[in-house]
Amino acid sequence: MPVDLAVLGLGPLGLSAARNATAAGVRTLGYEPAPGVVEELTAGRAPADGSLSAPELRRMLKSGFTPTADPDVLGRARTALLCAPTPAAADGSLDLTAVLDAAATLARRMRPRTTVVVESTVPPGATESVVRDVLETGSGLRAGRDFQLACAPGRPDDSPRVIAGLTPACTEAAAACYGRLTDKVVRARGLREAETAKLLENNIAHVNTALVNEMAILCHDLGVDLWDVLRCADTRPPAEAFRPGPGVGGHDVPVDPAQLAAPRRAFGHPPRLVALARAVNDRMPEYVVHRTTALLNEHGKSARGARVLLLGVTHRPDLADQTGSPAREVAARLTDLGADLTYHDPHVPQWSIAGRPVPRVDSLYDAAAEADLTVLLQNHRVYDLQGLAAKAQLLLDTRGASPAGVAHRL
Structure with a gap:
């Protein structure tokens, strides 16, 4: 039939x-x-x-x-x-x-x-x-x-x-x-x-995300409240909101136009912006780890031996898909520095880095209170960030989801 x-x-x-x-x-x-x-x-x-x-x-x-x-x-x-x-x-x-x-x-x-x-x-x-x-x-x-x-x-x-x-x-x-x-x-x-339209859609998202990721680093260096800057900038119509974060993951990957031709074609004016945006986004996990170690140092603690709790290890909120999630690189870098990692994610019952299981915590608030630093990598709706900030010794919010003043934000 x-x-x-x-x-x-x-x-x-x-x-x-x-x-x-x-x-x-x-x-x-x-x-x-x-x-x-x-x-x-x-x-x-x-x-x-x-x-x-x-x-x-x-x-x-x-x-x-x-x-x-x-x-x-x-x-x-x-x-x-x-x-x-x-x-x-x-x-x-x-x-x-x-x-x-x-x-x-x-x-x-x-x-x-x-x-x-x-x-x-x-x-x-x-x-x-x-x-x-x-x-x-x-x-x-x-x-x-x-x-x-x-x-x-x-x-x-x-x-x-x-x-x-x-x-x-x-x-x-x-x-x-x-x-x-x-x-x-x-x-x-x-x-x-039609094919190129899809590549443009993907690359627009990555280029704009790279821009706000660079602004996040610049604003931190200048002592400027990035999230208030974004709130103000979003009032200019038409505006599509892009937000910084610990990295870019997912199935819609950025594609460098210079890599598309097969066989390879010589470009008179080789495109550079997408490759640069990808490089910016790819370095965000490293920057998150830099901010993590800096926060620990400011409070008299070393990354080696520090108890670090990671919240949210998927690439999108409220879904279990881990494709391209920056959490893996963040965790790997922290492990290399000697940090003692645990994680919490309601959608991921088991998680490992380089073949080594990372312990999953069940009692979220108790774990946040015991950790030297809690890092929000993905903002699942189950997370009450105001309540978590009250319990955590230190909270680094890489998604700007916490109320102003209750956590250190990217």
């Missing part, structure tokens, strides 16, 4: 796409080859990264969402979304291994008139070149003639969707699909424009 939609890759991106589709009444298959994932989802157990809640998953399953590790069922899909992860490689480029594997798996079973949409973040030109080549080689079909090929980079659920196709007919096929899933579809001029 034909299926309206197949989602290849059941990470945060794919599960978000499947959730939107099932909510719109679209019969959806979810394909994931990684061991254990399908079994967990089929049993109604939500992913550990917190990208999908158990009630949401139950609603999806009840609405006809079918997770599967059987690639043969992909041949039944009228539309297929490639949602495999494309993490940053060591050189700053995007690792396309998973998305090309997904494309190859689909190609061997794809039928004529299938619409294939790349939701994964890919470099400009990748959909038209490498993804298209894998699909055509594996299927014996031709994109734009025998099947439709488009790009619709992943976005938050309530955002308009940017789409583009290899041909005008491909664009309209994708528009018909996403017209059922979102209130607004934005047609890009071409595949490269």
